Amino acid sequence: MQDDYNQPQKNWWNRNWKWFIPTGCLSIIILFVLFLVGVFFEVTSIIKDSDAYIESMELVQHNKILIEKLGSPIETDGMVSGTVSAVNDVRKCDVQVPLKGPKGKATLFVVGEKRGKWKYSEMSVYIEKTDEKIDLLKKE
Missing domain, CATH: 1.20.5 (Single alpha-helices involved in coiled-coils or other helix-helix interfaces)
Structure with missing residues (x-):
């Protein structure tokens, strides 16, 4: 052994x-x-902290047509996507924000550029249920 x-x-x-x-x-x-x-x-917090996001969400939450279509309160629903960039003193954004309200879902689209003050080329909400696009840049 x-x-x-x-x-x-x-x-x-x-x-x-x-x-x-x-x-x-x-x-x-x-x-x-x-x-x-x-x-x-x-990245998500950078987008949500941007002036463009804050301004557009303010318009969404006070838009009478959107409140009628989606109900109140209108809030974000999921992942915010897109880009917010800054080169020298010029900022650009191209953001998509999923939204929800008691009556349905929608997507907020924000495209703009800031040279001193934000100038938006698009700020609209697409409502899935009714297949409508509501332009937030037009006055109610």
Whole structure:
């Protein structure tokens, strides 16, 4: 019978590689996902903090036609998408905001440029249920 005490001891890697590799890979994947989620929330907060977003949501929430069609309160519904950029003193936005109210859903589209003051080329709401487009740049 061979003596177990004469067997060479396995090093740490040989004893633990079976759990270390999957755990290490899973840790890297989790860190990557957390990084992506962080980037997503940062970009979303930049859009929601922009003047263009705030001004357009103010118009949406006080527009009589939209309140009639979607009900009140009108709020965001899901992920805001688009771009807000700044080069020197010129800011540009092209944003889509999903909206919801008690009576239905819609999407707010905002396209504009700021050189001192925002000038919008589009600020409209598309209502899914009725297939209508309401231009917020026109006076009620």
